[in-house]
Amino acid sequence: MTTTPTARRMSAAVAAPVAAAALATAPRWLPPAVIRLREWIFTAVNGTEGVAVPGPLVGPEHFERVYGHPAAEGRSAGAGLSDLFWYWLSPGPHMHQEHLEPGEDYRTVSRTTRSVLAVPHRRADELATAATARALRGLSPDRSSRVHLRDLMMPVWAEVFYELVFDEPCPPRARALVVGNADDVVRALKATSVRHMDRRHRLTRYLLGRLRDGTCPVRLPEPFTDQETAWYLQGAFFNTAVVQMSEAMAHVLMCAAAAPDSRDRATDDDALDRLIDETLRVFPLFGIAHRITTAPIEVDESTTLPTGSVLLFNYLAYQRTGPASDDAFDPERWRTLPRSEAHFIPYGVKANRACPARGVAPVMLRAATREVLRTHAVTSTAAHTRSLPSGGPAYLTPDGACPPSPGRLQAMRAADRWADTGRSLTQLAFGTWMVLDARRQRLSTRHFAGRDRSGGRPATTEDRTPAAPEPAAARSGR
Numbered sequence: 467m468t469t470t471p472t473a474r475r476m477s478a479a480v481a482a483p484v485a486a487a488a489l490a491t492a493p494r495w496l497p498p499a500v501i502r503l504r505e506w507i508f509t510a511v512n513g514t515e516g517v518a519v520p521g522p523l524v525g526p527e528h529f530e531r532v533y534g535h536p537a538a539e540g541r542s543a544g545a546g547l548s549d550l551f552w553y554w555l556s557p558g559p560h561m562h563q564e565h566l567e568p569g570e571d572y573r574t575v576s577r578t579t580r581s582v583l584a585v586p587h588r589r590a591d592e593l594a595t596a597a598t599a600r601a602l603r604g605l606s607p608d609r610s611s612r613v614h615l616r617d618l619m620m621p622v623w624a625e626v627f628y629e630l631v632f633d634e635p636c637p638p639r640a641r642a643l644v645v646g647n648a649d650d651v652v653r654a655l656k657a658t659s660v661r662h663m664d665r666r667h668r669l670t671r672y673l674l675g676r677l678r679d680g681t682c683p684v685r686l687p688e689p690f691t692d693q694e695t696a697w698y699l700q701g702a703f704f705n706t707a708v709v710q711m712s713e714a715m716a717h718v719l720m721c722a723a724a725a726p727d728s729r730d731r732a733t734d735d736d737a738l739d740r741l742i743d744e745t746l747r748v749f750p751l752f753g754i755a756h757r758i759t760t761a762p763i764e765v766d767e768s769t770t771l772p773t774g775s776v777l778l779f780n781y782l783a784y785q786r787t788g789p790a791s792d793d794a795f796d797p798e799r800w801r802t803l804p805r806s807e808a809h810f811i812p813y814g815v816k817a818n819r820a821c822p823a824r825g826v827a828p829v830m831l832r833a834a835t836r837e838v839l840r841t842h843a844v845t846s847t848a849a850h851t852r853s854l855p856s857g858g859p860a861y862l863t864p865d866g867a868c869p870p871s872p873g874r875l876q877a878m879r880a881a882d883r884w885a886d887t888g889r890s891l892t893q894l895a896f897g898t899w900m901v902l903d904a905r906r907q908r909l910s911t912r913h914f915a916g917r918d919r920s921g922g923r924p925a926t927t928e929d930r931t932p933a934a935p936e937p938a939a940a941r942s943g944r
């Protein structure tokens with residue numbers, strides 16, 4: 467079929483404005499379209515394994531009972547999804563507390579974590595307050611500073627958890643290593659970057675050196691090796707703790723920026739707790755936690771989940787059911803609504819490996835939030851979503867200084883929207899690459915191949931190295 471010059475001119479006349487309109491409105495439609503595409507690729511590569519909870523088979527009324535069921539105990543073995551989580555939390559993912567199967571090793575590791583975190587609340591408050599004050603001293607004392615809240619808070623938690631583990635103030639070199647590691651993990655998790663294993667290995671080497679020269683007070687007992695202890699410390703305290711606390715603070719401060727009365731809360735701890743809890747209700751840090759069933763679980767008379775089911779517990783979906791199911795940000799709801807009556811599980815479900823920091827983390831978050839709001843006003847016009855891939859751009863204005871002008875706030879909003887558009891394409895590319903790379907490396911699958919479900923203890927200490935060492939390409943930090 468041939469087209470006439472007139473027809474060609476007409477098509478161009480239609481196509482040009484359509485393309486221009488598509489480009490101009492890209493910040494509105496492109497990021498959600500890319501998220502849908504990413505989800506589709508994720509499912510296509512990993513398969514559709516998994517039972518969504520809550521979902522068609524397990525309603526919200528059964529959520530906590532099924533989560534807390536003794537047979538919902540498998541953590542890694544038997545789920546293809548584990549390969550991706552192991553990949554993200556490398557090196558030494560088989561020593562990460564979250565990934566350990568139930569058994570003696572898990573009990574030893576979790577006891578050690580609990581003992582490190584067993585600090586009096588007063589000390590936890592002091593540590594977090596002092597580290598936050600040090601971070602704020604790095605900002606201008608007489609004008610607004612533009613920051614990314616997650617980046618601002620990472621050194622704070624690096625210092626706090628270093629001090630808890632090593633029982634001494636955190637030197638700048640160690641802080642830089644911890645921040646380098648945690649920042650790399652969080653960026654890979656959000657697919658705004660690929661992994662840089664060299665940054666992570668630098669921290670492992672540092673921790674191993676401290677264990678070998680006898681200057682690390684926390685040590686897993688025999689037969690765990692120094693190498694295994696280094697991986698464990700890195701995973702729990704210099705990865706999970708620093709990432710989760712920095713993410714939580716970025717969310718809390720973004721919410722504080724949007725709440726007109728937030729600075730008044732700095733003098734009232736109950737009001738701060740309400741702000742923090744409401745933040746974690748609207749933006750739960752965990753997306754999905756998974757478990758693999760080791761025996762059938764009867765949900766109701768018509769549904770039984772068979773052994774080997776991969777259960778995907780969706781925190782946001784569950785928190786959007788029950789007596790506090792709306793999206794409105796209203797900290798004052800907690801004046802009358804008991805936490806135990808809402809579907810509110812920011813730190814997990816007690817009966818099944820809930821967060822070991824659930825006692826100390828709220829105290830530390832409160833202290834850090836109090837210190838920021840006591841000294842600074844927080845302003846942001848950037849978008850606030852649960853995954854917050856932007857890291858929370860904001861202005862921090864010290865007392866007595868001029869707040870950012872409407873023009874600067876307008877510019878922040880526009881820059882954030884366009885950055886989000888570009889970032890969504892980056893996330894699509896990096897996310898797809900990492901899903902494929904994790905599938906190629908199969909860290910969890912290879913670890914459990916030929917062992918029993920518990921991961922089987924190797925006989926000699928020489929053997930206590932990962933069953934599936936990472937390929938050289940990953941070690942080089944590509």
Ligand code: HEM
Binds near residue numbers: 564706
């Ligand atoms: C606001 C901060 C935090 C939130 C919202 C949070 C949330 C959670 C949640 C929901 C779980 C359970 C996941 C599951 O059921 O699979 C969990 C587990 C865990 N968290 Fe946290 N967490 C936070 C801070 C911390 C800190 C400071 C540490 C310090 C070490 C930590 C260490 C862990 C570990 C090791 C686990 C795995 C527990 C196990 O499997 O035995 N978390 N966290």
